[in-house]
Amino acid sequence: MNQDIFVTIEYLRGTVADISYVMLSAAHELAQFTGGKVIAVLLGLNAKNLADDFAADEILYIDHASLAEFTSQAYQFVLAEVINNHNPRAVLFGHTSIGTDVANCLSARLDVPLVSSVRKFTPDGKFISQIFGGKLMAEGDLPEPLVIVTVVPGGYKPEAGKASQPAHVTMVEAPTLEDMRVTLKNYIEPEAGDVDISKEPILISIGRGIQNQDNIILAEELAQALGGVVCASRPVVDQGWLPTSRLVGKSGKAVKPKVYLALGISGAPEHVEAITGSDVIIAINTDPVAPIFSLAKYGTTADLFDLVPLLTEKVQQAKGS
Amino acid sequence: MKIVVPVKLIPDLVDELTIDATGAALDTTWLRLIINEFDDHAIEQAIILKERSGGHVTVISPNVEGVEDMLFTASAKGADKLVKLNGNFDGSVNNHALARGLLPLVQELQPDLVLVGVQAHNDMDGTLGALLAEYLHVPYVGYVSGVSVTSNQAIIRKEYPGGLVAEIEIALPAVLGIQASEQPPRYVAISKVRQMMKTVSIDEYEIPVFETHGGATVSRMYQPEVAEKATMISGDVDETANKLIDIFKEIGVL
Numbered sequence: 001m002n003q004d005i006f007v008t009i010e011y012l013r014g015t016v017a018d019i020s021y022v023m024l025s026a027a028h029e030l031a032q033f034t035g036g037k038v039i040a041v042l043l044g045l046n047a048k049n050l051a052d053d054f055a056a057d058e059i060l061y062i063d064h065a066s067l068a069e070f071t072s073q074a075y076q077f078v079l080a081e082v083i084n085n086h087n088p089r090a091v092l093f094g095h096t097s098i099g100t101d102v103a104n105c106l107s108a109r110l111d112v113p114l115v116s117s118v119r120k121f122t123p124d125g126k127f128i129s130q131i132f133g134g135k136l137m138a139e140g141d142l143p144e145p146l147v148i149v150t151v152v153p154g155g156y157k158p159e160a161g162k163a164s165q166p167a168h169v170t171m172v173e174a175p176t177l178e179d180m181r182v183t184l185k186n187y188i189e190p191e192a193g194d195v196d197i198s199k200e201p202i203l204i205s206i207g208r209g210i211q212n213q214d215n216i217i218l219a220e221e222l223a224q225a226l227g228g229v230v231c232a233s234r235p236v237v238d239q240g241w242l243p244t245s246r247l248v249g250k251s252g253k254a255v256k257p258k259v260y261l262a263l264g265i266s267g268a269p270e271h272v273e274a275i276t277g278s279d280v281i282i283a284i285n286t287d288p289v290a291p292i293f294s295l296a297k298y299g300t301t302a303d304l305f306d307l308v309p310l311l312t313e314k315v316q317q318a319k320g321s
Numbered sequence: 322m323k324i325v326v327p328v329k330l331i332p333d334l335v336d337e338l339t340i341d342a343t344g345a346a347l348d349t350t351w352l353r354l355i356i357n358e359f360d361d362h363a364i365e366q367a368i369i370l371k372e373r374s375g376g377h378v379t380v381i382s383p384n385v386e387g388v389e390d391m392l393f394t395a396s397a398k399g400a401d402k403l404v405k406l407n408g409n410f411d412g413s414v415n416n417h418a419l420a421r422g423l424l425p426l427v428q429e430l431q432p433d434l435v436l437v438g439v440q441a442h443n444d445m446d447g448t449l450g451a452l453l454a455e456y457l458h459v460p461y462v463g464y465v466s467g468v469s470v471t472s473n474q475a476i477i478r479k480e481y482p483g484g485l486v487a488e489i490e491i492a493l494p495a496v497l498g499i500q501a502s503e504q505p506p507r508y509v510a511i512s513k514v515r516q517m518m519k520t521v522s523i524d525e526y527e528i529p530v531f532e533t534h535g536g537a538t539v540s541r542m543y544q545p546e547v548a549e550k551a552t553m554i555s556g557d558v559d560e561t562a563n564k565l566i567d568i569f570k571e572i573g574v575l
Contacts (some may be wrong), residue, residue: 016424072462097480100463101461104450104461105454113446113535114447116445116446116447132347135338139541141537141538142537150447185487190485201574240505251481258574280572281551282533307558310559318569318575
């Protein structure tokens with residue numbers, strides 16, 4: 001066993017995901033405690049140049065035709081071998097659609113403990129996980145001697161995971177990758193939708209608190225008065241009340257409006273990570289301890305069903321005057 | 322086609338969460354448990370597949386408060402077999418332990434597909450589905466929002482950030498982590514659930530001991546320390562609306 005921290009790099013179609021840089025940044029904090037190196041692990045086909053801006057002491061690059069695009073099974077096979085051969089102290093994955101598919105299976109396969117949803121490491125090497133929809137944090141020692149960690153955004157800035165000079169790249173041979181039982185057929189592009197919420201300056205966003213489809217009109221009227229558009233968190237889209245093109249969150253769009261008005265949104269981590277680019281967040285939620293209030297600039301616990309119609313009226317008056 | 326859906330009942334986040342006297346765990350005294358919403362989508366997806374091409378759906382859940390209501394509701398939606406897991410489900414039962422406990426039962430049921438919610442908000446040691454897949458030695462894909470089955474394989478839709486979807490072929494048997502069912506979970510009338518209570522039986526399965534290794538020990542649990550908390554607007558609804566108008570003007574959107 002050594003004290004190195006491995007970071008499994010995530011990218012899709014040639015673009016490195018922000019979470020990869022967040023993990024590199026987190027790994028540096030943890031490596032300071034363990035005294036090991038930060039090693040980025042990159043899998044792909046002719047993808048070595050993606051590593052040019054990784055803030056790492058070393059890059060392990062595995063090149064193979066079966067790694068041209070992400071599939072869970074090929075990544076598991078390769079990373080199981082890399083971990084067994086190198087015995088690092090910790091292996092970081094994104095708590096994402098890519099990372100969790102691999103990390104969880106490796107924990108069971110290699111019989112290595114897993115700590116999920118880690119937001120921060122403390123200077124004395126403890127993890128801090130974000131659980132119960134962001135309502136509680138859990139802290140503890142990282143299991144010894146090896147641990148797999150899935151990392152959520154928010155605890156480290158991606159910029160701190162970038163370097164101006166490329167680190168040394170070590171080529172690692174891939175194991176045999178045959179008889180894969182998971183294969184990518186193709187990508188389906190996102191629905192274009194009538195508006196691109198990632199470019200809209202005024203967003204009225206609705207969550208579970210809107211209660212039913214008939215109430216969406218309240219948000220639409222306010223949006224119309226303000227000249228903005230309505231978007232939503234996951235539960236609203238899953239109910240089919242708004243199209244996927246209006247989804248803000250992990251599987252939807254990240255937004256950066258001038259104002260983000262969150263109506264009845266609790267602020268689950270999957271949603272929060274997509275709205276941090278907003279200039280001003282205003283939250284309306286009757287739950288005074290809703291996590292959204294720790295991110296919002298302004299908040300009120302007024303009932304949205306009382307407040308929103310009145311607010312719409314006052315906006316209309318202000319515009320009319 | 323045989324489909325198994327393991328379901329977790331988890332704290333309702335609408336309620337206030339408090340920490341117990343140890344300072345390292347949730348106080349469960351007054352905690353209300355509800356179905357993990359992603360598991361609800363997994364049940365729905367299983368029923369959709371059954372309706373589309375036939376099959377047999379088994380729903381399994383730990384025997385904790387609310388389990389019978391949840392299972393009878395699943396039955397009213399179309400589940401064929403209901404199983405509750407008996408065992409000591411105290412706070413130490415993590416997903417590794419639950420996956421190991423479920424393993425012999427799931428093996429016995431010989432499913433073509435296991436559908437599990439992609440995550441639960443109380444997961445601290447990974448997700449149940451992926452761990453179970455590995456113990457079963459079958460492939461796993463998570464963040465799935467669409468499934469179609471042909472003979473011995475499934476074509477699934479996996480979600481990526483930004484709305485991108487990957488169409489993936491997966492050999493069966495397999496475990497899928499469901500993000501969203503193709504249709505929202507259906508509503509069933511209470512009367513139909515009551516009818517199931519009278520006519521349907523719940524099987525029981527004993528898990529004598531849980532092997533919990535695979536997670537970390539929590540030494541402290543707490544509410545997030547907020548560096549910058551929102552400036553809360555006080556006053557009645559009219560005053561609040563007026564203040565919001567002022568804020569809109571100040572930031573230049575009005």
